[in-house]
Amino acid sequence: MKRFSLMTVTLLLAASALLFTLPGCKSGKLEQGGAYAPAVTTVTTGSDGQTVTNTVAMIAPDPGLFFADSAFDLTYTVIDNVFTFERDNRLLLWRLSPDIKHTLDKLRPEAVKVRDQFVTARRAYLAAPTPAGLTVLESALAKAQQLSMAAQAVLPQALEASQGK
Amino acid sequence: MDPVTIGLIISALQAAIVAAPKAMNVVVKAKEFIGALGGSAAITKAQQDAVFAHLDSISGLVQAGIVPASWQVEEDPEE
Numbered sequence: 001m002k003r004f005s006l007m008t009v010t011l012l013l014a015a016s017a018l019l020f021t022l023p024g025c026k027s028g029k030l031e032q033g034g035a036y037a038p039a040v041t042t043v044t045t046g047s048d049g050q051t052v053t054n055t056v057a058m059i060a061p062d063p064g065l066f067f068a069d070s071a072f073d074l075t076y077t078v079i080d081n082v083f084t085f086e087r088d089n090r091l092l093l094w095r096l097s098p099d100i101k102h103t104l105d106k107l108r109p110e111a112v113k114v115r116d117q118f119v120t121a122r123r124a125y126l127a128a129p130t131p132a133g134l135t136v137l138e139s140a141l142a143k144a145q146q147l148s149m150a151a152q153a154v155l156p157q158a159l160e161a162s163q164g165k
Numbered sequence: 166m167d168p169v170t171i172g173l174i175i176s177a178l179q180a181a182i183v184a185a186p187k188a189m190n191v192v193v194k195a196k197e198f199i200g201a202l203g204g205s206a207a208i209t210k211a212q213q214d215a216v217f218a219h220l221d222s223i224s225g226l227v228q229a230g231i232v233p234a235s236w237q238v239e240e241d242p243e244e
Contacts, residue, residue, distance in 0.1 A: 029206075034213030066213060069220045076223060083235040094242045105238045112232055119227040122220065 030061040036069075037061035064134045065125065072118055072141050075148045079111050082151040097158040107151050114144045 030037035042054050086093055086104050093100045118140040125133040226233075 029208065030213060031207040031210045034208070034210035035217035036208075036213045066208065066216065070216050073216050073219050080233070080235070083233075087235040087239075091242055098241070101241065108236050108238050112236055115223065116227050119224045123224065 030063060030066060032061075036063070036066040062129065065129070065137070068134065068137045068141050069122070072144060075141070075144045076115065078148045079144070079151050082154070083108065083111070086155075093155075093158075097161060099161065100154055100158040103154045103158070104151065107147060107154075111144075111147055111151070114140065114147055118144055 032039040038059060044052050044054070046052055083104065086100060090101065118137070121133070121137045121140045125137050
């Protein structure tokens with residue numbers, strides 16, 4: 001019973017792990033005017049009194065950055081949910097298994113490190129968008145995704161272990 | 166079943182209920198992400214802006230040197 005209730009939460013979190021096995025197809029198109037496809041819209045009035053709206057792309061859309069940001073957004077949310085869930089329910093989880101906190105405590109400093117690495121790489125890429133910069137960004141993303149999967153695995157593994165005792 | 170076990174089960178259920186909206190947030194984001202990867206429809210301006218804004222807020226935390234409390238190592242609870 002207790003296994004089921006906690007597993008429900010962890011399974012929902014673990015569902016996102018499926019994403020990390022998806023191939024990196026980036027087929028989505030970016031609507032003009034969004035943060036990753038900036039555009040300028042001008043409205044002019046012709047001699048006949050009719051208004052004409054023109055939307056012109058300011059720079060080329062950047063699907064690479066969108067997918068890196070989008071994946072990191074999800075990864076960060078998963079990590080944050082796992083850490084917050086453990087902290088909000090610390091006493092209960094501690095009684096189930098102290099290993100849950102101890103294992104997550106090993107991941108916490110690493111999570112801060114990979115978060116900072118991604119943000120630093122992103123700032124560098126925004127300042128000078130180059131293919132090499134995007135590769136650095138994707139490398140930081142991969143580290144964050146690995147950590148996310150490790151964090152998600154902690155609760156189910158600890159619960160399995162406690163069931164076996 | 167002893168009262169301690171019953172208490173643990175009730176607490177676990179409460180924890181799951183509290184965590185459910187947060188977990189749903191992950192599921193919604195995951196669904197959007199899968200849609201963006203494989204969908205034929207354009208990723209809307211609103212979707213782009215939401216992702217960019219969240220990344221900017223994370224970037225702001227890093228620049229300000231802020232580490233959320235749940236990301237910090239705290240002392241073990243007393244036995």
